[in-house]
Amino acid sequence: MLRLVCAAMLGWIVAQPAGAATVIVHPGQDLQAAVAAAAAGDVIEVERGLYRANLLIDKPLTLRGLNRPTLSGGLSGDTIRVTAPDVVIEGLIVRDSGSSLQDQNAGIYLYPGAHRAVVQNCDLTYNLFGLWIEKVNDVRIEGNLITGKRDFNSAKRGNGIQLYNTQRAQILHNNVSFVRDALYVDVSHHAVFRGNKLHHSRYGTHYMTSYYNVWENNETYYNRGGLALMEVRDQVVRGNRAWGNSDHGIMLRSVQDSVVENNVVAGNNRGFFIYDVEYAELKNNLVVDNVVGVHLSAGSTRNVVEGNDFIGNREQVRYVGARDERWGVESGNHWANYLGWDRDGNGVGDVPYEANDMVDRLSWRYPSMKLLLASPAVQALRLVGQQFPILRVPSVVDPKPRMVPTHQNWSEWRGKHFPGQ
Numbered sequence: 001m002l003r004l005v006c007a008a009m010l011g012w013i014v015a016q017p018a019g020a021a022t023v024i025v026h027p028g029q030d031l032q033a034a035v036a037a038a039a040a041g042d043v044i045e046v047e048r049g050l051y052r053a054n055l056l057i058d059k060p061l062t063l064r065g066l067n068r069p070t071l072s073g074g075l076s077g078d079t080i081r082v083t084a085p086d087v088v089i090e091g092l093i094v095r096d097s098g099s100s101l102q103d104q105n106a107g108i109y110l111y112p113g114a115h116r117a118v119v120q121n122c123d124l125t126y127n128l129f130g131l132w133i134e135k136v137n138d139v140r141i142e143g144n145l146i147t148g149k150r151d152f153n154s155a156k157r158g159n160g161i162q163l164y165n166t167q168r169a170q171i172l173h174n175n176v177s178f179v180r181d182a183l184y185v186d187v188s189h190h191a192v193f194r195g196n197k198l199h200h201s202r203y204g205t206h207y208m209t210s211y212y213n214v215w216e217n218n219e220t221y222y223n224r225g226g227l228a229l230m231e232v233r234d235q236v237v238r239g240n241r242a243w244g245n246s247d248h249g250i251m252l253r254s255v256q257d258s259v260v261e262n263n264v265v266a267g268n269n270r271g272f273f274i275y276d277v278e279y280a281e282l283k284n285n286l287v288v289d290n291v292v293g294v295h296l297s298a299g300s301t302r303n304v305v306e307g308n309d310f311i312g313n314r315e316q317v318r319y320v321g322a323r324d325e326r327w328g329v330e331s332g333n334h335w336a337n338y339l340g341w342d343r344d345g346n347g348v349g350d351v352p353y354e355a356n357d358m359v360d361r362l363s364w365r366y367p368s369m370k371l372l373l374a375s376p377a378v379q380a381l382r383l384v385g386q387q388f389p390i391l392r393v394p395s396v397v398d399p400k401p402r403m404v405p406t407h408q409n410w411s412e413w414r415g416k417h418f419p420g421q
Helices: 002-010 031-037 359-364 368-373 375-389
Strands: 014-015 022-025 043-046 050-052 055-057 061-064 070-072 079-080 086-090 092-097 105-110 119-120 124-126 129-134 140-142 145-147 161-164 170-172 175-177 181-186 192-194 198-199 203-209 214-216 219-221 225-233 236-238 241-243 249-254 259-262 264-266 270-278 282-285 285-288 292-297 304-306 310-312 313-321 396-398
Touching: 022 031, 031 055, 055 140, 055 236, 055 249, 092 105, 105 124, 129 145, 181 198, 198 203, 203 219, 225 241, 241 249, 249 264, 264 270, 270 285
Parallel strands: 022 043, 043 061, 050 070, 055 079, 061 086, 070 092, 079 105, 086 119, 092 124, 105 129, 119 140, 124 145, 129 161, 140 170, 145 175, 161 181, 170 192, 175 198, 181 203, 192 214, 198 219, 203 225, 214 236, 219 241, 225 249, 236 259, 241 264, 249 270, 259 282, 264 285, 270 292, 282 304, 285 310, 292 313
Antiparallel strands: 014 022
């Protein structure tokens, strides 16, 4: 009875089917008061308009925008703070959080315990952090457009979506840009990241100490780095497109027991940066038109590298190691600069492919030497290195180089470079 009286005093329309009320909030009314008066399980529908609010949601309910109303935090604190489980936020424009990195100001801050929260079909704009999600399990973040404080320097911005110490998150079909890192994932396990577009940020994804996650069908472009996986294991990285990033497309650093397959890595400074990676499978990836196709270092070994296409990279592989690293032992990879032959016509080269030689090593140590790479003297040095094993340097060796690429549409990915490069 008290709820109905409070609602009538504020002019809300209240219905109560099956024990849950639907409350409509009109422009000019107090949104926080509506939340305070609601009971667990109620639906609060917000009509189109501008609402100044630092909204606290401390009970399970649905907050739904009608025709995309705007909630502004007034450039102070969090625009929406959620401390209860089973909260749904949808169809809103959420903007104007504060700017304190210390306080982690966010458009929507999901506090510890806000389990099973859903944030969908919202625009989160001009917030320091778009979504901060901390110690929350089973969240679903879907179909949101997230942009940061574009007039701030990158280091002073927050991240688009920040996950810390979460389980089973679903991050689906979001478009995130102009933040520090589009996705920052730390100590978060059994999550699915699918169908997101991450661009115009420092990292498309900055991803640390997180296990058993699926990264699938995402697009990362025009960042400094596309996808950075660090200190992780048991990942599936499948069907993604990392292109036009000014440093790396996909970084694998201290990664174990993971599958990286069917990705397109194009037009980056370094396509793959692989550092201290063991027991991983890299299969059927297209690595095209990067300055360096793969930068391989720091004991990355005991990996299965099969069925990949390396096409149009200025350097296919940059590898410095103490012994040969054998790729393509079972079925081989395609190398566009392979100079061997296939006399029996079985589609596999008759001589192994070697990615690097003595001249490559010298050019990495003395970059100015690249001016002479086409000279007769340097070509003679390459020939001498091939003929005299004592001068040979360890390299990535593919004993079964494929003569024809698997990805017939590889040319569509040429020229997709970072602006200005």
